Amino acid sequence: MEKDYYKILGINREANADEIKSAYRSLAKKWHPDVYATDSEEKKREAKEKFTEIQHAYSVLSNPEKKALYDQYGSEEGPQMSSGGSGFGASGFGGFGDIFSDLFNVFSGGDSSSRSSASRQRSGEDIEIQLTLTFEEACFGVEKEITYKRTENCNSCNGTGAKNGKSYTTCSNCKGTGSVIVEQRTMFGVMRSQQVCPACGGKGKIITESCPDCGGAGRVKRQKTIKVKIPAGVDNNQMLTVNAEGNAGYNGAPNGNLIVVFRVLPHKIFVRAGYDLKLDLPIKVSQAILGGKVTISTINGDKVDIDIPEGTEDGTVIRVKKRGIKFLRKDSYGDLFIKIIIDLPKNLSIKQKKVLKESMDILENASYSKVDKFNKLTNN
Ligand SMILES: [Zn+2]
Ligand SMILES: [Zn+2]
Known part of the structure; x- marks a missing residue:
C-alpha cells in the first residue's frame, strides 16, 4: 500500500x-544523509529512510502524469499495475553522487523536458552485396541492374503491424510515448531513469489485430532491383554506397544504405596496377635482333604501333603514356607498360638449323657485347 505523499511532504x-517543490527542498535539505548530523546509528538510519521517502513522494507529486494517477488511484502506477515488472531491485546502488545529481534533476524538473513524444526511431541496417564486373566494365564504367533482398515496411499496414494500419490502440502504460520513467529505491534515495516501455516495446502502440501480410512485424523481406551507375576506374574491393537503399528504418527513421563491393574479373592479357596497365609482349628473336614495329590493341581497342629498337633485350619495358585506365572521377589516364619477352624458336628442322647456323656464323664475337666482355675477363 502506498503511503500518503502529501503527508510525507507536509502539504x-x-x-x-511551487509549494510542492519548496516543501521538498526544505525537507530534503534537513534529512539529506550527508547533512543530517547525529551520533546515533539508529537515528542515522531513520534519517536515510525518511530522506528516501521524501524523495519518492516528490518524484510522484512533481510529475503531472504520476500525480494525476496517484490522486485518482492512490498509486502513481495507475489502476492496471500488478505484475511488479519494474520492481525495486537493489541494482544501481550509486552512492551519494547519484543522489546529488538526482536531487538536481528533481529540482530543475529535468526529466519532463527530455521526454520525447515520438516512439523509438532507429535507422535501417546497411546491406552489403558483392558485384562482379568484367575488367572492361571496371575500366570504362557501366550501368548495372542489381537485384537483392531487403527489409521494407509492409504496405498493407504502413509498417505499423496492425491490420489495415488502424487496428491498434495507444499504449496506456506509456501514453504512447514509448518510454517510461523507472524508479528504483535504494537505501540512499530514489533513482529515476527513462526506459523503453516494456508494455509496447517502445512503439507507443498496442496492436489489437495483427496485419495478415507481415504477421504484425510491420516489416517484410522483399526483392528489390535497382539500377546503379558505376563510374569508370573502379577496382577490386572498392565500394559504392547507394544512399537509403538498405533495410527500412524503424518508426519512420531513414533507411540504411546499400553498399556494393566490386569483384573485378581478370583480363585476358592486361594486368592492372592502380590506373596503369601492364602487358607482357612476346616478340620473335629476329624482331629483337633487327628491330621493327609491333601493332597492339590497347584496352579501349585502339591500334597502336610499338617501336621495337634494334637489339632489344629480354625484359625491356616500354612505356606508352596515357594508354592505361581512366582515373576515377578525373579526366586523366594511367600509362601502359609493355614488357618485352623474347620468344626463342623451338622444334627446328635439320634444314632450318643448318641455314640458321650459316647465317649466324657471319656474326663476329664483338657483336655480342656481353659474351665479348665475359670472354675478355676470363681470357678465353
Ligand atoms: Zn508503451
Ligand atoms: Zn503488415
Whole structure:
C-alpha cells in the first residue's frame, strides 16, 4: 500500500507545483544523509529512510502524469499495475553522487523536458552485396541492374503491424510515448531513469489485430532491383554506397544504405596496377635482333604501333603514356607498360638449323657485347 505523499511532504492536496517543490527542498535539505548530523546509528538510519521517502513522494507529486494517477488511484502506477515488472531491485546502488545529481534533476524538473513524444526511431541496417564486373566494365564504367533482398515496411499496414494500419490502440502504460520513467529505491534515495516501455516495446502502440501480410512485424523481406551507375576506374574491393537503399528504418527513421563491393574479373592479357596497365609482349628473336614495329590493341581497342629498337633485350619495358585506365572521377589516364619477352624458336628442322647456323656464323664475337666482355675477363 502506498503511503500518503502529501503527508510525507507536509502539504495539503491543493498545494501547487511551487509549494510542492519548496516543501521538498526544505525537507530534503534537513534529512539529506550527508547533512543530517547525529551520533546515533539508529537515528542515522531513520534519517536515510525518511530522506528516501521524501524523495519518492516528490518524484510522484512533481510529475503531472504520476500525480494525476496517484490522486485518482492512490498509486502513481495507475489502476492496471500488478505484475511488479519494474520492481525495486537493489541494482544501481550509486552512492551519494547519484543522489546529488538526482536531487538536481528533481529540482530543475529535468526529466519532463527530455521526454520525447515520438516512439523509438532507429535507422535501417546497411546491406552489403558483392558485384562482379568484367575488367572492361571496371575500366570504362557501366550501368548495372542489381537485384537483392531487403527489409521494407509492409504496405498493407504502413509498417505499423496492425491490420489495415488502424487496428491498434495507444499504449496506456506509456501514453504512447514509448518510454517510461523507472524508479528504483535504494537505501540512499530514489533513482529515476527513462526506459523503453516494456508494455509496447517502445512503439507507443498496442496492436489489437495483427496485419495478415507481415504477421504484425510491420516489416517484410522483399526483392528489390535497382539500377546503379558505376563510374569508370573502379577496382577490386572498392565500394559504392547507394544512399537509403538498405533495410527500412524503424518508426519512420531513414533507411540504411546499400553498399556494393566490386569483384573485378581478370583480363585476358592486361594486368592492372592502380590506373596503369601492364602487358607482357612476346616478340620473335629476329624482331629483337633487327628491330621493327609491333601493332597492339590497347584496352579501349585502339591500334597502336610499338617501336621495337634494334637489339632489344629480354625484359625491356616500354612505356606508352596515357594508354592505361581512366582515373576515377578525373579526366586523366594511367600509362601502359609493355614488357618485352623474347620468344626463342623451338622444334627446328635439320634444314632450318643448318641455314640458321650459316647465317649466324657471319656474326663476329664483338657483336655480342656481353659474351665479348665475359670472354675478355676470363681470357678465353
Ligand atoms: Zn508503451
Ligand atoms: Zn503488415
